[in-house]
Amino acid sequence: MRDARPSLLELLARAGYGARGLTYCLVGGLAVLAAIGEGGRTGGSRSALATLLGQPFGRVLLGAVAAGLASFALWRVVEAVTDADRRGRSAKGLAVRAGHLVSGGLYGSLAVSVAATALGRGGGGAEDQAARDWTAWLLQQPLGAWLVGGVGAVVIAAGGAFLLKAWRGDVTRFLALPVDARPWATRAGRFGYAARGIVFWLIGGFLIVAAIESRSSAVQGLGGALRTLRDQPYGAALLGLTAAGLAAFGAFGLVQARYRRIDPPDLDPAAAARRVGLGR
Template identity: 65%
Template sequence: MEMMARFGYGARGAVYCLVGGLALLAALGSGGQTGGSRSALQTLLAQPFGKAWLTVISIGLFGFALWRIVEALTDADHRGTEWKALGVRAAHLVSGGIYASLALFALNLAYGSRQGGGGEDQAAQDWTAWLLSQPFGQWLVGAIGIAVALTGAGFIWKGWRGNVADRLALPAQTHRWAVLLGRFGFAARGVVFILIGGFLFLAALHGNSSEVHGLGGALQSLQSQSYGWLLLGMTAAGLVAFGLFGLVQARYRHLDAPDMGDARAAVAQGKAAVVQGMKTFQ
């Protein structure tokens, strides 16, 4: 489990490096693109050994998705059962599903359809349209948008004042530059999350799923602003920094994969905390 988790952090870091690198080239007018993770993986397919790279990345992303799910259900990071901790664990559970989907996309891209399915924007618009069609769908989409934007604000705060190395066992000689990478990376990721959350909120406000955009749409919106090349360039460089920080996490993050008995006990404890919290709320 620990090996898969470390491999997963590395694969996620590689994807962010690829997305940020392509966007940085676009900002500098040297080619590149302002697409999301899926678009970046599609460009990788055309490179030498592209299918092999996609296979390796997809395995790593499956590992990361598995670790996120295990981490959420068993409290492997020992966050506890307070509401804030449960919220973080729930976000990790959602993250596991997202990265599992991206892993399937990469695998399908390598060995199935050369398009690998629709792009990020289309996928986001499809599930947003489904949510909007449900009872209280606009309220739900709006709440999700606010939650995503608040998560982005939290990332910016963590990049500015937070301890980005709190779960890393860094050697003294690498601590300073690793922390700088983490701060820059979390700040850039926060900007992107705020934009994506804003798109979701506008879609809820207007009842129009076509207003939803993913990572690529967020980068394109930065590029379309005044001094867009600068905004895009800084954000893209930050995404590369976050990708490199992911490689640092792959090597130095503290991981405590639970055994089966501990996992069952932790899941039961988390379930009991949720039930008790709901009773208190009622």
């Protein structure tokens, strides 16, 4: 019989979903304010989280978010390696698990940057510039333009998967929700995945342009994608809708922190051996 008490890994995973949700709430909320002309900013995760420094106990709050993001990175890696969600070894399952592994690396990097900001040691530069830096490095490698184009194609494919999930996917598949919460959680999840899909398409498009032109300056991160929407015809509406979707994804992340089904693997070899022996 499974212990009713949550394991440390489950607690870390829930803290991670909460930290990711808060990050998206800040990114989306600040961009919504920018869209309606009430201040705010169209920036990425790092710049949005840096606004916490202006709050009481800001460095403590930022440090807690950094710890949560590191926890999420750890959970993503464990989730990918152990197949905690039982995705299987089909092409789709392996692709999802590979995406989780990449996600773990990206959130780990974000956690380090946010922790450095909390400690007053800088945050490693703006996200857009960081993306340009690694793109410039990649372009200098053999077949560098092809590599950058390949990354762009993968990002666009991920965006397409998010849009498909928003359209007809079961966004609450892994949630143990109360019946009355399912309708609004489904709407928030679909809206959020749609917004992420649009942003991923833009970022992937920037990478394709950089590959074609061998020009790393063409690359933009999340903040650059939001600014691109703002600069289009009807830009305020486009930015506002997308930003609201990102905020909705943040709210969905907070729901995940509370209600997601998390079945962490037993990483203790001795305990696993005992469990196998009892099952015989």
